[in-house]
Amino acid sequence: xxxxxxxxxxxxxxxxxxxxxxxxxxxxxxxxxxxxxxxxxxxxxxxxxxxxxxxxxxxxxxxxxxxxxxxxxxxxxxxxxxxxxxxxxxxxxxxxxxxxxxxxxxxxxxxxxxxxxxxxxxxxxxxxxxxxxxxxxxxxxxxxxxxxxxxxxxxxxxxxxxxxxxxxxxxxxxxxxxxxxxxxxxxxxxxxxxxxxxxxxxxxxxxxxxxxxxxxxxxxxxxxxxxxxxxxxxxxxxxxxxxxxxxxxxxxxxxxxxxxxxxxxxxxxxxxxxxxxxxxxxxxxxxxxxx
Amino acid sequence: xxxxxxxxxxxxxxxxxxxxxxxxxxxxxxxxxxxxxxxxxxxxxxxxxxxxxxxxxxxxxxxxxxxxxxxxxxxxxxxxxxxxxxxxx
Ligand code: SF4
Ligand code: SF4
Ligand code: SF4
Numbered sequence: 001x002x003x004x005x006x007x008x009x010x011x012x013x014x015x016x017x018x019x020x021x022x023x024x025x026x027x028x029x030x031x032x033x034x035x036x037x038x039x040x041x042x043x044x045x046x047x048x049x050x051x052x053x054x055x056x057x058x059x060x061x062x063x064x065x066x067x068x069x070x071x072x073x074x075x076x077x078x079x080x081x082x083x084x085x086x087x088x089x090x091x092x093x094x095x096x097x098x099x100x101x102x103x104x105x106x107x108x109x110x111x112x113x114x115x116x117x118x119x120x121x122x123x124x125x126x127x128x129x130x131x132x133x134x135x136x137x138x139x140x141x142x143x144x145x146x147x148x149x150x151x152x153x154x155x156x157x158x159x160x161x162x163x164x165x166x167x168x169x170x171x172x173x174x175x176x177x178x179x180x181x182x183x184x185x186x187x188x189x190x191x192x193x194x195x196x197x198x199x200x201x202x203x204x205x206x207x208x209x210x211x212x213x214x215x216x217x218x219x220x221x222x223x224x225x226x227x228x229x230x231x232x233x234x235x236x237x238x239x240x241x242x243x244x245x246x247x248x249x250x251x252x253x254x255x256x257x258x259x260x261x262x263x264x265x266x267x268x269x270x271x272x273x274x275x276x277x278x279x280x281x282x283x284x285x286x287x288x289x290x291x
Numbered sequence: 292x293x294x295x296x297x298x299x300x301x302x303x304x305x306x307x308x309x310x311x312x313x314x315x316x317x318x319x320x321x322x323x324x325x326x327x328x329x330x331x332x333x334x335x336x337x338x339x340x341x342x343x344x345x346x347x348x349x350x351x352x353x354x355x356x357x358x359x360x361x362x363x364x365x366x367x368x369x370x371x372x373x374x375x376x377x378x379x380x
Binding site: 005006007008009010013018019020022023024025026027028029030033034037178179181182185219220223224227 | 312314316317319320321322323326327342344360362363364365366367368369371373
């Protein structure tokens with residue numbers, strides 16, 4: 001058919017790899033589209049971005065965006081991103097990955113990067129299970145939910161990612177479902193424009209595994225559910241912002257505060273303790289700007 | 292006396308005409324665009340793409356208002372709206 005036809009977002013995706021591997025109705029593609037639109041609106045040149053993903057369905061994002069991107073080992077996109085940011089703080093470093101990757105195996109990195117307020121943006125697609133490996137339970141799987149490793153229902157309470165991020169020190173925390181494409185895009189734009197550890201959670205359907213095993217219907221049914229059962233509560237206490245897939249999903253921008261970043265303290269310390277190193281750093285920066 | 296204010300510029304408002312573009316080979320038939328188009332202007336086409344999905348198309352006579360929501364909600368970068376070709380406004 002008309003294979004030569006192009007899409008307005010094509011200059012930011014690796015079209016030779018499209019169609020992507022995500023299942024029909026999977027929300028990851030929507031989150032990627034929102035992210036790329038946000039990049040465009042931010043006015044920051046795409047060459048200044050670095051995108052880091054881990055393992056899993058959402059971990060594939062790094063392979064589809066036409067930006068400097070890195071597909072790292074399981075759970076490690078955040079330490080990789082922190083390294084990038086420390087080596088070159090002019091980069092806009094974004095971690096784009098899934099709940100299994102970022103919060104299970106990478107959970108420690110997540111809380112400590114937030115605690116240090118490292119200047120990175122973390123976008124987490126939350127679909128309540130490990131998609132790529134066959135629908136196993138994750139730390140985000142709701143209690144009693146069925147997954148391939150919890151055939152009698154999950155016995156564990158899940159993390160509330162927004163609460164976890166806020167409690168660990170993130171300066172920006174928001175949550176939207178993939179149905180809220182416009183709000184999700186605006187939220188990503190806000191997060192990208194803010195200094196410090198910013199966190200955006202995108203609730204996504206996983207029709208192939210989680211939704212099927214829990215009789216939540218098709219991807220379209222899940223999107224309709226999001227339409228009917230999302231409650232927008234900006235500024236809500238993340239502790240009370242629950243996700244109930246049989247009740248309501250609380251969405252909105254929960255946290256937006258200012259706090260000195262890791263880099264701020266680093267520079268202050270360097271200027272006082274190691275002024276010659278600070279001078280070197282400033283010089284390197286100038287070079288980067290001239291590139 | 293009428294209190295109706297007269298606009299200073301009396302140019303006729305012109306409605307842009309919009310159309311949707313579909314990249315049929317990218318579509319995976321999730322029907323998000325069809326369901327969430329605020330004008331309910333889309334439907335599944337009768338043609339299958341090579342993967343066996345039915346990409347959307349504009350319903351005969353329906354009006355697309357160019358809100359681009361179908362593009363935003365499409366997980367597969369397969370649809371977008373734009374001004375109708377030849378609509379040089
Ligand atoms: S398995 Fe789930 S998360 Fe992975 S691509 Fe399919 S729908 Fe998306
Ligand atoms: S641009 Fe808006 S009105 Fe037009 S088809 Fe898409 S969703 Fe419908
Ligand atoms: S949203 Fe995209 S993939 Fe889904 S039916 Fe519409 S064009 Fe196809």
